[in-house]
Structure formats: C-alpha cells, structure tokens
Amino acid sequence: MHFKPSIVLLGHMSALSPLPSSHPPYDDAEKGALTLHHSVSPTLPKQEAISVPSVKKAGKQPFSRRTLFALWFNTYRKLFTFVVTLNAIALGLTIGGLWQYPVRHPGALIVGNITFGVMMRNELFGRILYLAVNILFSKWTPLWWRLCCTSTLQHLGGIHSGCNTSGIVWLVWRVVTLFRASRSFPGSILSIGLISNVLLALCAISAFPWIRNTHHNIFERNHRFLGWCGLIATWIFIVLCDLYDTETYTYNITRSHIVRQQDFWFTFALTFFIVWPWIVTRKVSVDIELPSPKVAVIRSRRGMQQGLLSRISRSAVLEYHTFGVVSEGPNAKYHYLIVGVQGDFTRSLIKDPPTHLWTRQLKFAGVSNTSNLYRRGIRVCTGTGLGSALSTCIQNPEWYLIWIGSDQEKTYGPTINGLIHRHIDPSRCTLWDSTQRGGRPDVMKLIKEVYASWKPEVVFITSNFQGNREMMAGCMEAGIPAFGTLWDF
Secondary structure, three states, X not given: OOOOOOEEEOOOOOOOOOOOOOOOOOOHHHHOOOOOOOOOOOOOOOOOOOOOOOEOOOOOOOOOHHHHHHHHOOHHXXXXXXXXXXXXXXXXXXXXXXXXXXXXXXXXXXXHHHHHHHHOOOHHHHHHHHHHHHHHHOOOOOHHHHHHXXXXXXXXXXXXXXXXXXXHHHHHHHHHHHHHOHHXXXXXXXXXXXXXXXXXXXXXXXXXXXXXXXXXXXXXXXXXXXXHHHHHHHHHHHHHHHHEEOOOOEEOOOHHHHOOOHHHHHHHHHXXXXXXXXXXXXXXXXXXXXXXXXXEEEEEEOOOOOOEEEEEEOOOOOOOEEEEEEEOOOOOOEEEEEEEOOOHHHHHHHHOOOOEEEEEOOOEEOHHHHHHHOOOEEEEEEHHHHHHHHHHHHHOOOEEEEEEEOOHHHHHHHHHHHHHHHHOOHHHEEEEEHHHHOOOEOHHHHHHHHHHHHOOOEEEEEOOHHHHHHHHHHHHHHOOOEEOOOOOO
C-alpha cells in the first residue's frame, strides 16, 4: 500500500500539521517553538563586540594576480600535477628501455593507478582516512600541519583524477605495444584492449568540469555506466592477457597461474571499491517539509556526526545528488538535508514529494569533518550552504556560525531555525537576513571582525562560485587560513 508523502507547507511559519508516515510528527522542539534570536551583532563574552557590517556595495573586488593564481593552482591541481608528472616520468623511462617493470607487469601500472584513483572516492576509505587524521593529529600538532591535513583530505580528488588519467595513458601504451606485436596476440585481446581504452577515455571525458558542473545528469549517467562497462572490459582484458602465453600461443587456464599475477589482485581491489558503496545503498523512508517554494527540508531517521555528506536519489542507480547532513549528534533521532530548488531533481521534491529515497547508508566525509582538528573555528555559509555548516556549529561549541540568507525564517522554516535557536548561543552566531537588512553585508569585513574577536584557527566557507571566490581571495590576502567550496568534487 502506498501513502502520500508527509508534506508541510509553511507560508508564514504556521504550525506544522501531523505527518501521516512511519515517522512521528515534528514535535515542538523540532518546530522551534520559541522565537529565534537574530544576532547580527553578537556580544562575545569577555571579547570585543563586533560592529554591524555595512551592506555591501556593488562593484568588483580587486585581487592581486598572485592571489588569483594561488586559488586556481590549489592543492587539487598540485596533487594532479604531481601524480601525472610521476607517471609521465615512469612512462618515459619505460619507453626508453630504462625501466623494465612495466614491460613485465603492464597491468599493474594500468589497474594499480585506476584502483588507487577510485579508492580516493570511496566512502569507506574516506571515512577511515578522516577518522585516522582526526584521532592522530587533533589540536596538539602544529597549526600548519593540521591545515595541510585538511587541504590534502579536501583535495583527494586531485589524486583521483591524476591516477585515473595516468591509468588510461598506461592502457593506451599497453594496447599500442600489443598492436605492434599483433602477430603474437589473438584478435580477442587486441579488441578488448581497444574497447577498454575507449570506454575509460569516455568515462574520463564525461567528468570534465564543464560537463560535470553544467550537465550534472549527463555526467552522473555516463561516468557511472561507462565506468562499470570499463570495469568489465578491464577484467576481461587483464584475465586474457594473464592467461595468454606468447611462447606457446595458447591460454594457460589454471587458477594457480592467474592468482599469482599482480594485476589480478589490483583488479579485485578495484572491483571491491566500486561495488562496496552499492552494497550499502538502501531505500529509506523520508518526510519532506516545504517551508517555502525555494527550499525542501528532508528528514530521515538516525543521528550522525558532524561534517558528513549524503547522496540521495529517486532511483537506485541514477542521478545521485549530494547534500550536507544536519544533525544534532550521533545519538539524535533524525538528520536533515536542506535542499535548494535549482535543477530538475530538486524541483521535483516540491512538485512531487517522495515518501522514500535511495541513499548510501555509509555517508562520506566532507571538509567540515576535519573541524575536530582545530581548537576554534568560523563556519561561513550562504543560503542552503547552511546544510554543510550547521552540524559543525551545533556539535562543537568552539565553532562560530555566520549565515547569510534571504528571509531566513520563512524560507528555511521552523525546523532548521529551531535547531539554530536551541543549540547555538547568540554569542557565537551572526545571522544576516538580507531581506530585512536591505542587502548582503560586506562579508570580508564581517569575517575579519569575527576572526579578531573569536580568535579561531581556521575558517570554512560554503557559498556559490562567486561568493566563494571572493571570500577565499579576501581571506588569503588578509592572512586568514580558509577552506572553501570545491567544484572539482
């Protein structure tokens, strides 16, 4: 039997109606029954009070070329450059006859690179890595080292892209060498090698930033299904190459022979890292709250630690979308996702709200998860970016929240505003309502004043492309350690 989804329409912050679903209705605490404190100029205890920042005037903020280049050539591109350069040197030595290992074990370089690249995007590996860093280096190590850890963890995508690109290049080299010695190899090996090349190359092309950012659904479908097809083709190619004996021109079909091959185990590991996230994918019951036509708040069972991101979809395998998880803690009854209406998927949540969504039960960690490394910090966010920031400030009283948004109470509703009211003291938050204040604030002035009074070690920023660029550049020129939103993820 199917029930209609639990929807709450909040035109003017009215009381919530009961939710006829498997989840209990929102209680008074969740609804934020009390009036929310809008602290634009909080008085910090035993610290200098922060002045009210002026509304920002229109105009382009000038930044030095050095700053802009440093933002462009970030850790992501540095890691990508390092990995590709290292592989290019190795390939050059191989072609020049100075290094024979890839000649004897070509599959190890191909699948080894791809396996390591895929591992960087695996939720299980990521959670273990973040956990290890948070346990080993929290607070006691030098600040420069902790900043380096955060930067590396945030930009693991550079290793992902670099290793996969290098793996494809090694595969091209391998197939070229096979075709040069085509008389010694059967057509089946040559054909599947060529097919593997094409599939993996198309998979990589579909992940180019301009495709990923402007045609997300195309990226999702092609990158995923081409990757799966590439995995199958790679398995066939590796097994055939390992079994084929170039001296006898026959296949050595024995288990003991294939399990001794390095590339077999690399491919086995690659398969594990690709399949594992789908093993923990589940269809879960959700409640949808619609405080305004611009925002949907998704509520699901289970509390979570701060700094996690959740992938959700209407389908088991298609078009997963990532949102920050809002939770009061691991022992809480629920967690929430704040979804801004932008594309087809998010619009459908309002037009046709679901009762269930597909999600991976093991959430992957975002940059906010490293907030445990720091003694104090500032979390800056605009609009629905609050979803990635709120848990950190709720669960850690040493983090200061700066949230800039339009008509915050009516747009985001009593549930989200209630979480802020109950858990974040007015002395450690600045809530700027651009509708009430007549425009956006001078964000950099606000950040600098909070930074001087709160005395944090780091600033985390979640905003749109332009806002993130301006705040990151401003913080860099002001000498404030900061990490912003990534579009390479």
